[in-house]
Each structure stands twice: as C-alpha cells, then as structure tokens.
Amino acid sequence: MKNLPSTPQALITWTWPEIEPHFNDLAARSLTKANTEEWLTDWTRLGEKLEEMYSRLSVATSINTADKQADARMNKFLDDIFPNAMACEQKLKEKLLASKLEPEGFEIPLRNMRAEADLFRESNLSLLADQQKLAIEYDKIYGAQTVKWEGKEITLTRLAMIFEQPDRVKREKAWHLKAERQMADRKAINSLWQKFMDVRTKIARNADKPSFREYTWVQKLRFDYTPEDCKSFARAIEQVVVPAATCIYQKHMQALGLDALRPWDLVDGWFSRPTPPAGIPQLKPFASIEELKSKTSAIFHHMDPALGGYFDSMVADGLTDLDNRKNKAPGAYCTSYTSIRKPFVFVNAVGTHNDVATTIHEAGHAFHVFETAKIPYIQQLAVPMEFAEVASMGMELLASPCLTKENGGFYTDAEAARARIEHLEGMILFWPFMAAVDLFQHWVYENTKAGADPEACDKKWAELWDRFIPGVDWTGLEEIKATGWHRKLHIHQVPFYYVEYGLAQLGAVQIFGNAIQNQKKAVADYRKALSLGGMVTLPELFETAGGKFGFDVATVKNAVDLMEGVVRELAKKI
Ligand SMILES: [Zn+2]
Numbered sequence: 001m002k003n004l005p006s007t008p009q010a011l012i013t014w015t016w017p018e019i020e021p022h023f024n025d026l027a028a029r030s031l032t033k034a035n036t037e038e039w040l041t042d043w044t045r046l047g048e049k050l051e052e053m054y055s056r057l058s059v060a061t062s063i064n065t066a067d068k069q070a071d072a073r074m075n076k077f078l079d080d081i082f083p084n085a086m087a088c089e090q091k092l093k094e095k096l097l098a099s100k101l102e103p104e105g106f107e108i109p110l111r112n113m114r115a116e117a118d119l120f121r122e123s124n125l126s127l128l129a130d131q132q133k134l135a136i137e138y139d140k141i142y143g144a145q146t147v148k149w150e151g152k153e154i155t156l157t158r159l160a161m162i163f164e165q166p167d168r169v170k171r172e173k174a175w176h177l178k179a180e181r182q183m184a185d186r187k188a189i190n191s192l193w194q195k196f197m198d199v200r201t202k203i204a205r206n207a208d209k210p211s212f213r214e215y216t217w218v219q220k221l222r223f224d225y226t227p228e229d230c231k232s233f234a235r236a237i238e239q240v241v242v243p244a245a246t247c248i249y250q251k252h253m254q255a256l257g258l259d260a261l262r263p264w265d266l267v268d269g270w271f272s273r274p275t276p277p278a279g280i281p282q283l284k285p286f287a288s289i290e291e292l293k294s295k296t297s298a299i300f301h302h303m304d305p306a307l308g309g310y311f312d313s314m315v316a317d318g319l320t321d322l323d324n325r326k327n328k329a330p331g332a333y334c335t336s337y338t339s340i341r342k343p344f345v346f347v348n349a350v351g352t353h354n355d356v357a358t359t360i361h362e363a364g365h366a367f368h369v370f371e372t373a374k375i376p377y378i379q380q381l382a383v384p385m386e387f388a389e390v391a392s393m394g395m396e397l398l399a400s401p402c403l404t405k406e407n408g409g410f411y412t413d414a415e416a417a418r419a420r421i422e423h424l425e426g427m428i429l430f431w432p433f434m435a436a437v438d439l440f441q442h443w444v445y446e447n448t449k450a451g452a453d454p455e456a457c458d459k460k461w462a463e464l465w466d467r468f469i470p471g472v473d474w475t476g477l478e479e480i481k482a483t484g485w486h487r488k489l490h491i492h493q494v495p496f497y498y499v500e501y502g503l504a505q506l507g508a509v510q511i512f513g514n515a516i517q518n519q520k521k522a523v524a525d526y527r528k529a530l531s532l533g534g535m536v537t538l539p540e541l542f543e544t545a546g547g548k549f550g551f552d553v554a555t556v557k558n559a560v561d562l563m564e565g566v567v568r569e570l571a572k573k574i
Helices: 008-012 016-028 036-063 068-099 107-119 122-143 156-164 168-183 186-206 212-219 227-255 289-303 305-316 353-371 385-403 413-446 454-468 478-482 489-493 499-517 519-531 538-544 553-571
Strands: 146-149 152-155 320-323 333-337 342-349
Touching: 008 036, 016 036, 016 068, 036 068, 036 333, 036 342, 068 107, 107 212, 122 186, 122 489, 146 156, 146 168, 152 156, 156 168, 168 478, 186 212, 186 454, 186 489, 212 413, 227 413, 227 454, 227 499, 227 553, 289 305, 289 320, 289 353, 289 385, 305 342, 305 353, 305 519, 333 353, 342 353, 353 385, 353 413, 353 519, 385 413, 385 499, 385 519, 385 538, 413 454, 413 489, 413 499, 413 553, 454 478, 499 519, 499 553, 519 538
Parallel strands: 320 342
Antiparallel strands: 146 152, 333 342
16 A cells, blocks of 8 residues: 555545545455455555544644634545545445455454444435434534523533532522423423434334344444343342442431432432532642643553553653643543554643543553554454443553552542542442433333333333432432433433443453452553454453453442442541
8 A cells, every 4th residue: 555644744634536546446456365464454554544534633623623724624524535435445344245255363353344234224324314413403402501590691511510519508509400491391302302213213124123222232233242131230230239329328418417318419410429528628639731741650650661651652752632721622532543553642631630530541541552553454453342441441440549649649548548439439329320321221122112202211210210329319309300311312312322331340340359469460461451452352351351241240249349348448548
C-alpha cells in the first residue's frame, strides 16, 4: 500500500478521491492463500489511517470547539468519507468471507463478520436511520428542559448539582422542580417510545429474528452469553448485592440523622451515593495540571514501571489534554491513533477527586492501546465492550492503594480511605440499578404488546424498582418513580447496552481481589489480557486477566464480600 498520508496534517486533509483507489485496489486483487497476509496487511494499513483520521478530527473538534476548520473537516468526513468507506469495507469483508480462507488469529474477526453479513438486510437501512432520528428526538425533548431557579433559567443538569448540597429543604425543592419539569414531557416520551417499539419490531422481522432482543444480540456480537445468563446475573445481584446496597443506604441515613432516605438525599436524585453530611471538606488532590500529571505518573510507576513508562511517553508526546478551559468539549475519553498505535487521552480536570479517578480510568483505556500495539491486523483490535471497560475500571481499582502520598499519590491515609470507600460503595449501588435497567428491557422485548404500552411499562419499572432499590423511600412519589424508565437514555437510544458495565465491573473487582493477594502477578495478568485485543472470546479474556466471566451467585458474592471487606478495613483509617 503506497502513497498513504505520512503526516497528521496530510491525514486530516485526506479526500475520498484520494482514498477510493486504495479500496478499489484491494477489491480488485485476487485473494489466495499465498497472498492473504499481504492483502490483510494492506487492508490494515488503510483501515488504520482512516481510523486515525477520524480520531484526529474528533480530537481537533473537542480540544477547540471554536475551531471552524476542524468542524468543517469533521462534517466532510462524516458526510462523504465515512459512508463511502463503510460500503467499501463491507465489500472487502464479503470478499474475505467468500474466499473461505481462515487466516491464523482470525477466528473471532471471521465469526463477527459472518454474523454481521447474516444480519444485514437492505430493507433495514431506512428503518435504522428512522431509529437514529427517534434517538435525536429523545435528546431534543430532554435538551429543551429548563426550570426557573432563584430567578434564573437553568438546565436540569445544573439544577441537579444542588443534590450535593447539605441543605435538605433546598434539595427537596430542587428535586420536585426537576421531577415536575420531566413529568410535563411524559406524553411526549410515551409517544416516542411507541414509535421506537414500532420501528424495532419491523427491524427484527426484516432480519428474520423472533424479537428485537434476538436481533440486538447478534448486532452486539454477544456470542459468549445469553439472555438467560443476564437474568441469572440479575438474580444473583438481587440476592447478594441488594442487601449490601441497602446496608450502605442505611449507614448514610444514620450519618445524616434521618428516619428515611429520600431520593433528594442522593447525589443523583435517584439511586447513587447519598449526599455527604455537612462539614466534610471536599478533597483537593491537585492545584495544577502538572501536579495531576506528575502524581498520576508516580502512581503508575509505583504499580509497574512499564505502565509508568506508557503514561510518561503519552505526556511527553503531547498525547494528553487534561485541563478544563474555554472552548473545550465537556467529558472525558480515550481514543486511538491507530496507524501509530498510540492513544490520546482527553479530560476536563478542575482539581477534584473525580478528575483523578477519570484520568486513571482513561489511562486504563490508553494502556489497552499500548498493549495491543504489536497485534498485526486491525480486525483483531476490536475489543468487546464487556472487556474494554475492565481495562479502565480495573485500573481504577488497581491504582487505588497508591492514591496515598507515601505511594506517590495525592492524599493522606484518611483522605484516600474516604475516596476509596466512596468508589467501592458507588460500584455496589450501581449493580442493582443496572440489573433493573437490563431486566426491564428483557421484559419489554419478550412482551412486545405490553412493552409498547407505556402504562404497562410504568407498572413493570415500578415493580423492578421496589425489588432492586428498596433502600430508598419513594412514598408519595409513585408516579415519578414509575416513569423512571423514561429517564434512562440507554433504554431508548442504545437498547440493551448496559449489562456490559455490570460485567466489566465484576471483572475489575476480580482483578482487584487478585492484586490484594499478589499485586505483581495481578498487574502482569491484567496486561497480558489487554495484549490479546479482540483475538479471543470474552471468557478467555476474563480468564487471562485472572477472573471469571460468570453470572452466578457465588461469583457475584465473592466480589461483594471482597468489596465490603476492603471498605471495613478502610473505615478504620478515617
Ligand atoms: Zn471507559
């Protein structure tokens, strides 16, 4: 493959007329056993450049949202290059499948390509686009929601920041205001939901699948677990995590001096950790981005010199953008410059503990890019979501003992203990919520008639909520409680995409448990699993990392016991 752009500047200004001949060349070559390696390598070289082009364009638009040229380039890429490249990619996949060749290390990529080819229906293209439009509609409804608070018009996201404040009366008032505004759109969301269900039923039927769930299973390439496994996982969570979560709620209820924990006593107004009592100072881990970088580097070096080296090289090569400033997009991410096999990490740090956790989380994703640098073909780099988040969540936990000053980190022993308890408790509180979100969707697509009836959905959601989040008192708030499924965007916009977080969290805790026994081995196993990229199955990835891809009570109980034990130990340090 000759004449590919060799500099970042040349790459971001690449045009489709310059790209297309490379695809045509690959499509025209005859594919034999003898030249498979060369053909796949050339496809990879081209694919890497395109992936990196997209990454560099998104980085350019997010590090400076006022950069009009970057915006224009991104739009051109999305409108022109992306759809054309996707169509050409599809032809190359079909060519490889038709050749019946089975290149070494391609079992999983071929399995995925076959499934995608089987699922593809021309007749679904317009329906999938319709579904996309409904998703935009959903964003519009929520994006338009504002309220008047203390004389000013503010967004609900801003209003929700009040849930972190110690003034309970103010919290309750803000919570009701938010709920009222959301309930005003109840009809709109219900009618949108019926349209979603209608489109999804048609998509499944066109693809000859018994339901949209079966369609999604293949589309998400879920070959290593079944809907029944997800239900077992939810049952295990109900049995062992719900009681643990209820204990956490109770402990905080007592600390706050309350008889009942109401939704406005939680920082998200819903299910997550309770508002801290008055008088607890906020953690202030760093005063400058330099300090964030140097201490994060010290933490990684303390864990493993290679990980420390990866992080330092990112900083040295300008592959991080960590500070918050005007004209920078919100949020955090890690992306990959695939042709040079280097990551890029984006954070909006302002000096909070959350910034430390986020930087370590994204660094975990970045380590995945470093560890897979030697994998030859681009198709082998696609890591399933269930494991991609093990790299990042696992790193958060692996790094957590090094948060103290004596290990190079940011905090005194007591401060680190506080941050770590909050983190572990947050993980425990997440599992029941995740299980409710997942079970709700199984019910919806198993009972499409009731699933398309908003009233029946309300009833089902309320029932799941009472089962999975019994530790929070919703008395008198029944209508608001029942419409909770409206506010979980995944249910509407990315159906079934949620259990992945629950599974990854389980893997992360297992790695953390191994590190308590033998830190060196746990980190080595973690790195080895990362280095496999997307070349093996999920159970193999978990096993290599020293964990078990499991859905049973014993596996979940082990994880919860471990977390509770660590929390008890840490509590002694406060
Ligand atoms: Zn992540």
